[in-house]
Amino acid sequence: MRMKHHGSNSIYIYVLEANLVFHNGLTLPLFSEFLNHTEGAPDDAKQDCELKAFKRLAWKIKQEFPQLPIMILLDGLYSNGPVFELCIQHGWDSMIVLKKKSLKSVWKAFNAQKDPDTPSYEADWRGRKQKITWVNHIPYTLKDANGMKKTLFLNLVVCKEEWPVVNADTTEIEVKFSRHAWISGKLLTLKNVHERCNLGSRYRWAIEGIAIILKSAVVIVTNMLFLITGRRCVVFTI
Template sequence: MSKPCRRPTRAGLREERGNKRRQEKALNAKRCAMGQRPPAPAPLPNRCSTFATLAEEREAREDAVSKQTRLLRKELPALLGQLEQIPDPRDPRKRQHKLTVLLLWGLLMFVFQFASRRESNREMTRPQFLANLHLLFPEIETLPHADTLYRLLRDIDLTHLEQAHVDLVRRLIRGKSVRRYLINHCHPIAIDGSQKLAGDTLWAEELLQRSVGKDETRQTQYFVYVLEASLAFHNGLVIPLLSEFLEHALGDTEAQKQDCELRAFARLSDRLKTRFPRLPILLLLDGLYANGPVMQRCWRAHWQFMIVLKNQDLPSVWQEFHALQALKPQALQRNWGRRRQHFTWVNDIDYAFGSNRRQHLKLHVVVCEESWERVDQQAQIVTQTARHAWLSSQPLSRENVHERCNLGARHRWGIEAGFLVEKHQGYHYEHAFALDWNAMRGYHLLMRLAHVFNTLARFTRQLRDLFRQFGVRGAIRFIRTSCAAPWLDSARMRGLLAEPFLLQLE
């Protein structure tokens, strides 16, 4: 005799969905009565095309391409001027393309989100695409083979390319476009590491290595790991800034240890201080960096920081926090979006570290306990809780705890969201593009620079409606397909490109 089916019937499923909708409606009404009105992001429209005629679609494509190009061309003169200073290692007798044209072509390859050198060869060298590129960028008369760019990146000094990226971000900061997103008058910079690629072939001496698998199947794996720094603002704007590659030879050779993230942080922080010597910075770091040498380095650089503090880290600091909190409690309750938050903090905790604990720092610890309601799969309203703790370089108070924690430290996730975008949403972060260490780094820097331009396009007012209508990848695909087909009228495009472009971020 067969067992009775336990799957719900269609009527049962409809009843469950109805109950869940009613509970969500009641929960939203309760939130509104309590004054909790978080801005809900509008989903992408699920509808047919809004273009009624061919002329409307042509006009929309020309408008989108012209605005994206004007954004690029606004920064191109300074960018190309810096790229011209890069020493060209090629034989002058065999040069067919300028160095700036090659690097601009590589930048556009990532702006249009081509997946590989082979795809960019196949698509960008088509006559129609080439004609439109020449219309948009007169510097490009002919396009080279992708291997030509590879050979250039293999031999050039990438310091100049990185400096061009840094100067672009510096001009953005000086233009005061991001002033309203600062935290305590500081620019929030998140630093975190990410694996770029892994394999079983040692194609470069700089690769890190590790053992994977169990005893019987254990084998050596070689991988590339990068420590990234990005500006992470509380409105969701994340601007890639610097990349520090971990190399096997840069580890502790005496202890036979390869390079690690903390060693890379020391190198990256030195470069960051050299590139931005007077910029007020607030570092947003995860729990790996909750140690004395890192915080001391921040103090010496005159940087502020907010560092995740885990329960098992710095036991002496936690012990003093609980003791002082019991004697003199400092607390704040507030609502943030749909969450009810309870902050407690203690200032001026003495932390001793180093040999014989001779070095001391004054730290400030804040703990946030929050709760919120949601409707579960059984259509029941359940309460969820979370707890967060941070080390702060500055004393905390009722006036700054929300800004430093909710608008600063909580948005460290922005750099992780940036990794997700670069790995799975068109930039192919985990693709090497070249099995040569210097060329691989060059393609990586071009990819990060292209991500800056596409991020600015997403947040600028001129292209806001386009990205809201199609989404990020859809908008980039819309612009790319417009360049690949005979949509662009030369006369009208020249008129649109001649209009001034003012970068205004949302």
């Protein structure tokens, strides 16, 4: 993307940036993958480029860590069949955000199969009252590169939270609510749902973008914006 400012041209280039993030907060740069806007259609070029750049970045990570168990955390852009298949092909575990309007057939099956009597995870976590529910083995049909239909079985988990806050204007206590949902690469159980949702998926929120959890570290892949003016390069997080 080119922009003109005070008579000089600036070039904006988007890139997926991978950082190794340890549990003590230390971060180390790991990989970068520049987005090629010629790969995307004009109307949704950035989104299409991000998906293609992610595939290339995923290949790099797999090449460097071919045997290492990895859990990859992705935002809602990546909740689609090709990404699900890519994680399966690489042997990666995953937790991928699922938005309300995405994969409508999966949401429909989740609401139909969810049983009020099914055990759920309820606890207080970091000052928030949580209720986590899930449904495993939800069928999701997609078409492969040859146009043939195939079915994947997805695991959907939903976390509802509420917590008290003080209204800055009235000083009264109010209750806030939030709702989060993820597609899980592994079956969800009462024993693992807290670890996967609270101790896994929420790492992605620390640095917005894509996160990959290794055994002792987290790799965060974020959207960065490089501003290149001549030989000068300024980096902005977006």
